[in-house]
Amino acid sequence: MRFAPSLLAVALSAAAFSLPAAAQTIFPLNRAEILAGSHFDFKVEFDGVVDPAQVKVTINGQDHAKILGKPAQLVAKEDGKAVSSLLLRDVSIGKPGEYTVTATDGSTSKSVTWHVYGTPAKAAAKNVILFVGDGFSVAHRTAARILSKGIEDGKYKGKLAMDEMPYMALLSTAGTDSIITDSANAAHAYTTGHKSCVNALGVYCSRAANSLDHPKVETIASLAKRRGMAVGAVTNSEIEDATPAAMVAHTRRRSDFNDIVGMFFDSRIDVIMGGGSPNFLPKSTPGSKRSDELDYIALFKQADYKLATTKSEMIAAADDAKTTKLLGLYNTGNVDGALDLKFLKKGSVTKFPDQPDVPEEMKAALKVLSRNKNGFVLMVESARIDKYSHSMDPERAIYDTIMLDNAVKLAKDWAKANGDNTLIMVTADHAHPVSVIGTVNDDAPGTDMRNKVGTYEDAGFPNYPAPNAEGYPDKVDVSRRIRMTFGATPDYYDTFRPYMDGENVPAIKSAEGVMVANEKYKDVPGAVLRVGNLPNKGPRGANNGVHSGDDVLLTAMGPGAERVHGQMENTDLFRVMAEALALAPQGKATPMKAKKK
Amino acid sequence: MSLRNKKSGGLPRRAFLYLPLLALPHVAWAAEALSFDSLYKSIGVLGVKYSDRAVALKGRQVRMRGYMAPPLKPESKFFVLTREPVSVCPFCASDADWPVDIVVIYLKGALAPVNFSQRIDVEGTLEMGSWTDPHTGFVSQVRIIDAEVHKP
Numbered sequence: 001m002r003f004a005p006s007l008l009a010v011a012l013s014a015a016a017f018s019l020p021a022a023a024q025t026i027f028p029l030n031r032a033e034i035l036a037g038s039h040f041d042f043k044v045e046f047d048g049v050v051d052p053a054q055v056k057v058t059i060n061g062q063d064h065a066k067i068l069g070k071p072a073q074l075v076a077k078e079d080g081k082a083v084s085s086l087l088l089r090d091v092s093i094g095k096p097g098e099y100t101v102t103a104t105d106g107s108t109s110k111s112v113t114w115h116v117y118g119t120p121a122k123a124a125a126k127n128v129i130l131f132v133g134d135g136f137s138v139a140h141r142t143a144a145r146i147l148s149k150g151i152e153d154g155k156y157k158g159k160l161a162m163d164e165m166p167y168m169a170l171l172s173t174a175g176t177d178s179i180i181t182d183s184a185n186a187a188h189a190y191t192t193g194h195k196s197c198v199n200a201l202g203v204y205c206s207r208a209a210n211s212l213d214h215p216k217v218e219t220i221a222s223l224a225k226r227r228g229m230a231v232g233a234v235t236n237s238e239i240e241d242a243t244p245a246a247m248v249a250h251t252r253r254r255s256d257f258n259d260i261v262g263m264f265f266d267s268r269i270d271v272i273m274g275g276g277s278p279n280f281l282p283k284s285t286p287g288s289k290r291s292d293e294l295d296y297i298a299l300f301k302q303a304d305y306k307l308a309t310t311k312s313e314m315i316a317a318a319d320d321a322k323t324t325k326l327l328g329l330y331n332t333g334n335v336d337g338a339l340d341l342k343f344l345k346k347g348s349v350t351k352f353p354d355q356p357d358v359p360e361e362m363k364a365a366l367k368v369l370s371r372n373k374n375g376f377v378l379m380v381e382s383a384r385i386d387k388y389s390h391s392m393d394p395e396r397a398i399y400d401t402i403m404l405d406n407a408v409k410l411a412k413d414w415a416k417a418n419g420d421n422t423l424i425m426v427t428a429d430h431a432h433p434v435s436v437i438g439t440v441n442d443d444a445p446g447t448d449m450r451n452k453v454g455t456y457e458d459a460g461f462p463n464y465p466a467p468n469a470e471g472y473p474d475k476v477d478v479s480r481r482i483r484m485t486f487g488a489t490p491d492y493y494d495t496f497r498p499y500m501d502g503e504n505v506p507a508i509k510s511a512e513g514v515m516v517a518n519e520k521y522k523d524v525p526g527a528v529l530r531v532g533n534l535p536n537k538g539p540r541g542a543n544n545g546v547h548s549g550d551d552v553l554l555t556a557m558g559p560g561a562e563r564v565h566g567q568m569e570n571t572d573l574f575r576v577m578a579e580a581l582a583l584a585p586q587g588k589a590t591p592m593k594a595k596k597k
Numbered sequence: 598m599s600l601r602n603k604k605s606g607g608l609p610r611r612a613f614l615y616l617p618l619l620a621l622p623h624v625a626w627a628a629e630a631l632s633f634d635s636l637y638k639s640i641g642v643l644g645v646k647y648s649d650r651a652v653a654l655k656g657r658q659v660r661m662r663g664y665m666a667p668p669l670k671p672e673s674k675f676f677v678l679t680r681e682p683v684s685v686c687p688f689c690a691s692d693a694d695w696p697v698d699i700v701v702i703y704l705k706g707a708l709a710p711v712n713f714s715q716r717i718d719v720e721g722t723l724e725m726g727s728w729t730d731p732h733t734g735f736v737s738q739v740r741i742i743d744a745e746v747h748k749p
């Protein structure tokens with residue numbers, strides 16, 4: 001049924017706020033910052049079944065339909081439950097200002113205030129490159145600098161490319177449900193400017209039963225595409241994984257991989273690169289992870305995307321001046337990290353011997369995206385810093401941090417050579433509880449590994465060989481190596497050394513359902529059982545490391561970067577991009593575009 | 598309590614759990630041994646190709662050695678056999694982290710809990726081709742049905 005809005009809706013007086021604890025939940029939430037003209041879904045959830053005649057929703061005292069362009073529909077019993085909701089999809093507010101939304105069901109009332117903001121009339125930046133080191137924390141950065149630049153007399157022999165950027169801020173990463181985020185709502189904050197909850201992408205977390213029914217907000221990718229810009233998402237995780245998916249996805253559940261592939265396709269963003277091919281294959285194809293017969297490989301090709309399944313194919317496709325859309329899928333799972341890809345050849349390198357690393361992916365992406373004269377927005381993710389920190393594999397995480405920095409260096413060089421009009425930002429989506437606490441020195445006396453850990457002056461300096469041309473030491477299992485520790489762990493065997501035979505698997509679920517240390521490492525010489533400090537049973541039993549709620553660093557350069565300073569919310573990063581690109585230009589008319597549906 | 602203590606303390610329970618396994622007759626294997634390595638001719642981005650031997654064994658009794666992945670739902674009638682022990686992200690609760698070369702096992706009897714870091718043998722009838730589990734919607738490509746689990 002349709003909710004009949006009353007133009008005589010009563011603007012609530014101060015007295016209304018003293019009604020009993022209001023049960024309504026209004027999306028977007030209180031204190032939401034909304035880019036003028038950006039699309040969002042408006043939803044009011046009532047605590048029970050309401051009388052339509054009693055329901056009134058006003059915005060700044062006016063009927064909501066007047067501000068939002070159309071009336072919301074009342075869903076009498078949402079998902080068949082004894083609760084009513086008002087829903088209005090795909091609206092926008094063009095005029096910047098404060099908007100107080102008040103919803104009443106006749107007995108209780110609730111108000112929220114949104115801040116709608118505009119941007120400068122003229123774009124300062126033509127392009128934006130956003131680097132996300134997933135889970136990239138200060139210790140990763142310090143360790144990467146030690147390994148890839150070297151240190152002498154207490155001073156680094158060089159700086160990371162991401163260190164040499166003029167603007168820096170601390171970003172706070174909490175979500176609407178918790179002080180700890182996951183990569184989904186963390187990346188969502190960057191790509192939409194709205195906060196959300198764990199596991200959610202491009203939506204507020206409402207009570208909707210279906211993960212795809214929650215109130216949506218528009219992504220930077222959609223906003224840029226609406227302005228004729230090119231957009232890319234480049235990662236070494238599965239492309240459906242949370243960070244790249246945040247560019248295009250609208251789902252409460254990040255694991256909706258099959259839907260997310262469809263969302264990538266519908267978004268028509270121009271460059272899509274990573275692993276995770278099985279969700280593109282129809283279910284009848286051996287190796288598929290789809291539950292339907294949709295063949296997204298064929299669909300992307302029909303939509304004029306070039307397909308690359310190896311580094312060689314990627315380079316050839318990018319070098320072809322006619323290529324303006326590129327789908328690169330290089331692994332069935334995650335693309336292998338730098339340590340495996342370039343040195344140890346573990347992981348899936350024998351199965352997929354011709355995978356690009358992140359800098360190579362990005363270089364190809366820049367070639368393709370820069371063919372659009374309107375500029376581009378590119379997200380580049382070094383995803384496995386996080387994955388290797390979950391698996392408590394410090395060396396792999398550090399090598400992938402160096403890889404991230406190599407991509408940053410390439411981007412800086414590219415920007416300099418291409419008009420100096422690219423905003424470059426480097427950040428993490430969330431932190432891990434990691435710290436560099438010293439070194440492990442095999443040559444210290446005794447056999448007890450714990451007493452070979454050097455702290456303070458005994459830590460000294462590690463003896464990795466000088467980095468190669470790409471900034472990686474070509475030997476990781478040196479006799480005096482970085483000791484990077486994890487502050488929140490399951491039970492595990494501490495081996496005090498790099499995992500030369502493949503990524504660490506710290507803990508496994510026992511037959512009794514308890515997360516226990518993986519006995520694979522029990523007999524490694526010197527291994528010590530560490531009793532963990534994380535929950536080890538029940539639905540949140542941890543078999544690997546977890547995220548921390550620590551702030552993360554953001555460094556920035558290029559036009560618009562001066563807005564990066566001090567302590568900022570992660571959602572502010574979206575606003576930095578929106579302002580640099582003038583996505584809601586003020587000072588001249590902003591024509592309302594036809595809403596796509 | 599340390600893990601080692603827990604392990605010894607858990608022995609009677611574990612022995613009980615393995616009782617049905619031990620009951621399997623230790624006669625010469627009638628089933629053909631198939632390994633994860635010999636299952637595939639190639640694993641590629643655009644799909645996997647089964648080995649000629651695997652295709653030839655379709656519908657026949659096979660046994661495979663691997664690890665049981667922790668089930669996504671405790672009430673599942675099937676489990677996933679993997680080449681290496683996997684720690685499925687308990688927080689994501691999705692199949693997204695699973696490798697592509699998995700074999701889905703449908704058991705003949707009830708599923709006795711096993712240690713996920715313990716290698717197991719599975720014997721049953723090899724099935725190939727896309728199949729959607731009617732209860733969970735989980736799609737599998739290679740299955741061993743009417744299976745029994747055995748401790749090597």
